[in-house]
Amino acid sequence: MNTQDLLTPPETAYCELCGLPLQPLSLPVDGPKAEKDDGGDAPPSYHHARCADLLQLEPPRFCASCGRRLRVQVSPLGWWANCSRHGLHAS
């Protein structure tokens, strides 16, 4: 892997472990949940807190920029992950 191949990390929009958006695509503004005033759903950061923990022992599986599944190679002392759209990232 030539380091010149590495692209600048794109803006983070998707969880690198589960591939879901870090921010909800649409926030509910009314409806039954809002009327009950139950404090609302947990923030997106809560849903991905466990993902962040798991990423201590996992390479990224999804592109942080577009959410595409990555091609990942792990080696004893590192890893690289390639997105077909956004290129290569390495440890």
Add this chain to the structure above:
Amino acid sequence: MTNSPPLQDHPILETARRQVLEQGIGLAREQLLDVLRLPDEALPALLELAHQVRLRHCGEEVEVEGIISIKTGGCPEDCHFCSQSGLFDSPVRGVWLDIAELVKAAKETAATGATEFCIVAAVRGPDIKLMNQVKFAIDRIKQEVDINIACSLGMLTRRQVDQLAGWGVHRYNHNLETARSFFPQVVTTHTYEERLETCAMVKDAGMELCCGALIGMGETLEQRAELAAQLAALEPHEVPLNFLNPRPGTPLQEQPVMDGKDALRAIAAFRLAMPGTVLRYAGGRELTLGDLGTRDGLLGGINAVIVGNYLTTLGRPATADLNLLVDLNMPIKELQKTL
């Protein structure tokens, strides 16, 4: 490991001391079940005994190995624990590793003090394309890196066994994974007997057999004892001991992580089943045992480690394990002693 109850409080421990420690005879299946059923308060004494067995029958050295996947994902088999099966909705995508990267990884592995470098492929068995790639990789590594090469390429034909032995592969990994009685619940695309056939051919060809276990998949203690006894009967040179890391998308994704004390009991039981075998920490220990449990296992029968990362997941930093070995005054086995 102090304040342990004396061995005579638990007859199986006294039996193990006489039979395994003093005579070098591994425990049988029913005896292993007694070990796995020992209460928590007996665990320190059990680990201490297993450690003494390891020191007497294997020595104080620890064998260090690195592993790498030459072909990741897309496997046609349905091993229910594996994220590389092409039959499950796993996030792992197919990747082939270039030889140059493989050689680089072998050099990095050797620099840690490791004496073993295992090339692994997610396949039922190797086809001509994979065998050619492995041959090329072995030649390049042998030219450039001072390290033993092992392979794990699934089920082999007799011709492939002979080829690998002829190319200088000194050890071949093919796991039983679990007990024969539990195997059909874990794998349906091949049989236990097919695994045993490859193991037998590897030994016949003069390669060292590395045949491991994956515990924590929902097997009973009886089946865990059965597995240890079945592995002992194979007389492998090495047993890598994995603990289930439930992988997203696999049938075992909801299986709870194994209890750490159960894992330590299993480590000790495997040592008492196979007093002279290389017993290696493999995948899943970070989740199941954590840092403290990793230390306990090294003082409870383990005498080899996979250093750094695994095939698709990350392990403890290599320096963490190497520093731990220094702390425990356990020297790394040198290359010439492994040949």
